[in-house]
Amino acid sequence: MKKVFEAEGMFYKYKEKTVKLRENDRLVHRQEGPTELWWKLKEAVKGKRVRIIAYEVEE
Numbered sequence: 001m002k003k004v005f006e007a008e009g010m011f012y013k014y015k016e017k018t019v020k021l022r023e024n025d026r027l028v029h030r031q032e033g034p035t036e037l038w039w040k041l042k043e044a045v046k047g048k049r050v051r052i053i054a055y056e057v058e059e
Contacts, residue, residue: 001051005044008057009037 015031045052 004048004050005041007037007040010035011038011041 011034013031013033013035017029017031019027019029021027
């Protein structure tokens with residue numbers, strides 16, 4: 001096996017925002033999307049057969 005890609009960071013952004021509409025009504029806006037790191041990974045593995053293992057990094 002040959003190493004194709006190695007990086008550390010957040011691959012996907014996720015944001016939640018609660019908006020109060022009326023007295024007891026609330027609406028949750030969710031926003032998510034890929035980061036630049038995600039696109040770099042995608043380009044590195046395009047057309048290759050790979051095994052991807054992800055580890056959670058302690059903050």
